[in-house]
Amino acid sequence: AQTVTQSQPEMSVQEAETVTLSCTYDTSENNYYLFWYKQPPSRQMILVIRQEAYKQQNATENRFSVNFQKAAKSFSLKISDSQLGDTAMYFCAFMKYNNNDMRFGAGTRLTVKP
Amino acid sequence: EAEVAQSPRYKITEKSQAVAFWCDPISGHATLYWYRQILGQGPELLVQFQDESVVDDSQLPKDRFSAERLKGVDSTLKIQPAELGDSAMYLCASSARISSYNSPLHFGNGTRLTVT
Numbered sequence: 001a002q003t004v005t006q007s008q009p010e011m012s013v014q015e016a017e018t019v020t021l022s023c024t025y026d027t028s029e030n031n032y033y034l035f036w037y038k039q040p041p042s043r044q045m046i047l048v049i050r051q052e053a054y055k056q057q058n059a060t061e062n063r064f065s066v067n068f069q070k071a072a073k074s075f076s077l078k079i080s081d082s083q084l085g086d087t088a089m090y091f092c093a094f095m096k097y098n099n100n101d102m103r104f105g106a107g108t109r110l111t112v113k114p
Numbered sequence: 115e116a117e118v119a120q121s122p123r124y125k126i127t128e129k130s131q132a133v134a135f136w137c138d139p140i141s142g143h144a145t146l147y148w149y150r151q152i153l154g155q156g157p158e159l160l161v162q163f164q165d166e167s168v169v170d171d172s173q174l175p176k177d178r179f180s181a182e183r184l185k186g187v188d189s190t191l192k193i194q195p196a197e198l199g200d201s202a203m204y205l206c207a208s209s210a211r212i213s214s215y216n217s218p219l220h221f222g223n224g225t226r227l228t229v230t
Contacts, residue, residue, distance in 0.1 A: 037221075044221045044223045045157075045205070045221040047219070050218065091156050093156075100147075100169070100170070101159060101162075101170060104158070105156050106154065106156050107155070107156050
Protein backbone atom coordinates (compact mmCIF):
# COMPACT_ATOMS: atom_id res chain seq x y z
CA ALA A 1 0.00 0.00 0.00
CA GLN A 2 1.09 3.51 -0.70
CA THR A 3 1.49 5.98 2.16
CA VAL A 4 2.12 9.68 2.07
CA THR A 5 3.75 11.47 4.99
CA GLN A 6 3.77 15.19 5.63
CA SER A 7 5.88 15.71 8.71
CA GLN A 8 5.07 19.39 9.25
CA PRO A 9 1.56 19.84 10.67
CA GLU A 10 1.92 23.64 10.69
CA MET A 11 4.25 26.19 9.16
CA SER A 12 4.35 29.94 8.88
CA VAL A 13 6.21 32.34 6.63
CA GLN A 14 6.47 36.07 6.25
CA GLU A 15 4.90 37.63 3.22
CA ALA A 16 7.29 37.79 0.23
CA GLU A 17 9.57 35.11 1.65
CA THR A 18 10.10 31.52 0.53
CA VAL A 19 8.83 28.41 2.27
CA THR A 20 9.29 24.71 1.59
CA LEU A 21 6.75 22.06 2.56
CA SER A 22 7.96 18.48 2.91
CA CYS A 23 6.39 15.28 1.64
CA THR A 24 7.67 11.73 1.54
CA TYR A 25 5.93 8.68 0.22
CA ASP A 26 6.34 4.95 0.24
CA THR A 27 5.74 2.82 -2.83
CA SER A 28 7.16 -0.11 -4.74
CA GLU A 29 5.83 1.26 -8.02
CA ASN A 30 8.13 2.73 -10.65
CA ASN A 31 5.52 4.75 -12.53
CA TYR A 32 3.29 7.07 -10.59
CA TYR A 33 2.14 10.64 -10.22
CA LEU A 34 2.54 13.14 -7.42
CA PHE A 35 0.42 16.18 -6.68
CA TRP A 36 0.17 19.13 -4.34
CA TYR A 37 -3.33 20.37 -3.56
CA LYS A 38 -4.25 23.55 -1.71
CA GLN A 39 -7.34 23.89 0.49
CA PRO A 40 -7.96 27.51 1.56
CA PRO A 41 -10.12 28.09 4.66
CA SER A 42 -13.75 27.26 3.86
CA ARG A 43 -12.99 26.91 0.19
CA GLN A 44 -12.61 24.05 -2.22
CA MET A 45 -9.44 22.08 -2.76
CA ILE A 46 -7.55 23.01 -5.91
CA LEU A 47 -4.59 21.53 -7.72
CA VAL A 48 -1.35 23.48 -7.30
CA ILE A 49 1.22 21.41 -9.16
CA ARG A 50 1.81 17.87 -10.40
CA GLN A 51 4.77 15.70 -11.34
CA GLU A 52 5.15 12.51 -13.35
CA ALA A 53 7.63 10.13 -11.73
CA TYR A 54 9.40 9.27 -14.97
CA LYS A 55 10.21 12.92 -15.62
CA GLN A 56 13.42 14.00 -13.94
CA GLN A 57 12.81 17.70 -14.48
CA ASN A 58 11.10 19.33 -11.54
CA ALA A 59 7.69 20.83 -12.26
CA THR A 60 7.18 24.59 -11.94
CA GLU A 61 4.00 26.65 -11.92
CA ASN A 62 4.70 30.36 -11.47
CA ARG A 63 5.72 30.83 -7.81
CA PHE A 64 5.30 27.14 -7.04
CA SER A 65 7.98 24.54 -7.75
CA VAL A 66 8.78 21.07 -6.54
CA ASN A 67 11.94 19.23 -5.61
CA PHE A 68 11.32 15.66 -6.71
CA GLN A 69 13.87 13.15 -5.45
CA LYS A 70 12.70 9.77 -6.74
CA ALA A 71 15.36 7.66 -5.04
CA ALA A 72 14.63 9.32 -1.72
CA LYS A 73 10.87 9.21 -2.37
CA SER A 74 10.62 12.87 -1.55
CA PHE A 75 8.41 15.51 -3.14
CA SER A 76 8.71 18.92 -1.50
CA LEU A 77 6.85 22.06 -2.51
CA LYS A 78 8.58 25.43 -2.62
CA ILE A 79 6.51 28.59 -2.58
CA SER A 80 8.43 31.70 -3.56
CA ASP A 81 7.39 35.27 -2.85
CA SER A 82 4.68 34.06 -0.46
CA GLN A 83 1.39 35.95 -0.58
CA LEU A 84 -1.37 36.27 2.00
CA GLY A 85 -3.62 34.27 -0.32
CA ASP A 86 -1.29 31.31 -0.02
CA THR A 87 -2.59 30.72 3.51
CA ALA A 88 -4.20 27.29 3.33
CA MET A 89 -3.88 23.60 4.06
CA TYR A 90 -1.53 21.94 1.60
CA PHE A 91 -1.92 18.26 0.81
CA CYS A 92 0.61 16.07 -0.92
CA ALA A 93 -0.95 13.23 -2.90
CA PHE A 94 0.23 10.07 -4.68
CA MET A 95 -1.44 8.15 -7.46
CA LYS A 96 -0.27 4.98 -9.14
CA TYR A 97 0.01 5.06 -12.91
CA ASN A 98 -3.30 4.19 -14.56
CA ASN A 99 -5.07 3.91 -11.21
CA ASN A 100 -7.38 6.54 -9.82
CA ASP A 101 -6.84 5.77 -6.15
CA MET A 102 -5.26 9.00 -4.98
CA ARG A 103 -3.70 8.84 -1.50
CA PHE A 104 -3.35 12.05 0.44
CA GLY A 105 -1.04 13.04 3.25
CA ALA A 106 -2.38 14.53 6.48
CA GLY A 107 -1.65 18.04 5.30
CA THR A 108 0.43 21.05 6.35
CA ARG A 109 -1.31 24.18 7.55
CA LEU A 110 0.57 27.16 6.09
CA THR A 111 0.04 30.66 7.42
CA VAL A 112 1.48 33.62 5.56
CA LYS A 113 2.03 36.54 7.91
CA PRO A 114 1.94 40.17 6.79
CA GLU B 115 -15.09 28.20 -14.59
CA ALA B 116 -17.31 25.16 -14.09
CA GLU B 117 -17.48 23.83 -10.55
CA VAL B 118 -18.51 20.72 -8.69
CA ALA B 119 -21.69 21.49 -6.76
CA GLN B 120 -22.41 19.93 -3.39
CA SER B 121 -25.29 20.31 -0.99
CA PRO B 122 -25.96 20.88 1.77
CA ARG B 123 -22.91 22.84 2.87
CA TYR B 124 -23.47 21.95 6.51
CA LYS B 125 -25.52 19.20 8.12
CA ILE B 126 -26.15 18.48 11.78
CA THR B 127 -27.90 15.25 12.62
CA GLU B 128 -28.46 13.06 15.64
CA LYS B 129 -26.87 9.66 15.81
CA SER B 130 -28.99 6.84 14.42
CA GLN B 131 -30.65 9.20 11.96
CA ALA B 132 -30.30 8.98 8.19
CA VAL B 133 -28.45 11.67 6.24
CA ALA B 134 -27.85 12.21 2.54
CA PHE B 135 -25.45 14.36 0.55
CA TRP B 136 -25.75 15.39 -3.07
CA CYS B 137 -23.10 16.10 -5.69
CA ASP B 138 -23.31 17.43 -9.23
CA PRO B 139 -19.99 17.05 -11.05
CA ILE B 140 -18.65 19.27 -13.79
CA SER B 141 -20.64 18.67 -16.97
CA GLY B 142 -19.13 15.92 -19.06
CA HIS B 143 -16.98 14.48 -16.30
CA ALA B 144 -17.35 10.72 -16.39
CA THR B 145 -15.53 9.94 -13.16
CA LEU B 146 -16.94 10.94 -9.77
CA TYR B 147 -15.44 10.41 -6.34
CA TRP B 148 -16.65 10.70 -2.77
CA TYR B 149 -13.98 11.39 -0.16
CA ARG B 150 -14.22 11.67 3.61
CA GLN B 151 -11.93 14.13 5.37
CA ILE B 152 -11.70 13.84 9.13
CA LEU B 153 -10.52 17.01 10.85
CA GLY B 154 -6.74 17.20 10.77
CA GLN B 155 -6.35 14.48 8.17
CA GLY B 156 -6.18 14.19 4.42
CA PRO B 157 -9.13 13.05 2.33
CA GLU B 158 -9.77 9.30 2.09
CA LEU B 159 -11.55 7.76 -0.87
CA LEU B 160 -14.92 6.22 -0.09
CA VAL B 161 -16.23 5.40 -3.54
CA GLN B 162 -15.42 6.03 -7.18
CA PHE B 163 -17.83 5.96 -10.11
CA GLN B 164 -17.12 5.70 -13.81
CA ASP B 165 -20.36 6.90 -15.40
CA GLU B 166 -23.05 5.02 -13.45
CA SER B 167 -20.84 2.10 -12.42
CA VAL B 168 -18.94 1.73 -9.17
CA VAL B 169 -15.21 1.32 -9.88
CA ASP B 170 -13.97 1.17 -6.32
CA ASP B 171 -15.93 1.06 -3.07
CA SER B 172 -13.46 -0.97 -1.06
CA GLN B 173 -13.22 1.70 1.66
CA LEU B 174 -16.96 2.35 1.89
CA PRO B 175 -18.50 1.04 5.16
CA LYS B 176 -21.28 -0.77 3.36
CA ASP B 177 -23.23 -1.65 6.47
CA ARG B 178 -24.25 1.98 6.82
CA PHE B 179 -23.06 3.88 3.75
CA SER B 180 -24.48 3.71 0.26
CA ALA B 181 -23.78 5.69 -2.89
CA GLU B 182 -25.47 5.87 -6.23
CA ARG B 183 -25.10 7.64 -9.54
CA LEU B 184 -28.13 6.37 -11.37
CA LYS B 185 -27.90 8.30 -14.63
CA GLY B 186 -24.16 8.75 -14.60
CA VAL B 187 -24.44 12.44 -13.76
CA ASP B 188 -25.20 13.55 -10.21
CA SER B 189 -24.64 11.36 -7.20
CA THR B 190 -26.00 10.81 -3.71
CA LEU B 191 -24.12 9.50 -0.68
CA LYS B 192 -26.25 8.22 2.18
CA ILE B 193 -25.46 7.25 5.75
CA GLN B 194 -27.98 5.25 7.75
CA PRO B 195 -27.74 5.16 10.69
CA ALA B 196 -25.27 7.96 11.37
CA GLU B 197 -22.72 7.43 14.15
CA LEU B 198 -20.69 9.97 16.12
CA GLY B 199 -17.54 8.89 14.28
CA ASP B 200 -19.06 9.89 10.95
CA SER B 201 -18.55 13.57 11.78
CA ALA B 202 -16.31 14.81 8.99
CA MET B 203 -16.16 16.78 5.77
CA TYR B 204 -17.53 14.82 2.81
CA LEU B 205 -15.93 15.92 -0.43
CA CYS B 206 -17.09 15.18 -3.93
CA ALA B 207 -14.68 15.40 -6.85
CA SER B 208 -14.87 14.73 -10.55
CA SER B 209 -12.50 14.24 -13.45
CA ALA B 210 -12.97 13.95 -17.17
CA ARG B 211 -11.79 10.38 -17.36
CA ILE B 212 -10.14 7.60 -15.39
CA SER B 213 -6.51 8.64 -15.72
CA SER B 214 -6.58 11.85 -13.81
CA TYR B 215 -3.01 13.04 -14.23
CA ASN B 216 -4.00 14.87 -17.40
CA SER B 217 -7.50 15.37 -16.14
CA PRO B 218 -7.01 16.34 -12.52
CA LEU B 219 -9.56 16.09 -9.79
CA HIS B 220 -11.92 19.03 -9.37
CA PHE B 221 -13.33 19.22 -5.85
CA GLY B 222 -16.55 20.67 -4.54
CA ASN B 223 -16.79 22.77 -1.39
CA GLY B 224 -17.80 19.74 0.64
CA THR B 225 -20.52 18.97 3.15
CA ARG B 226 -19.51 19.29 6.78
CA LEU B 227 -21.40 16.69 8.80
CA THR B 228 -21.74 16.89 12.56
CA VAL B 229 -23.35 13.95 14.33
CA THR B 230 -24.57 14.67 17.86
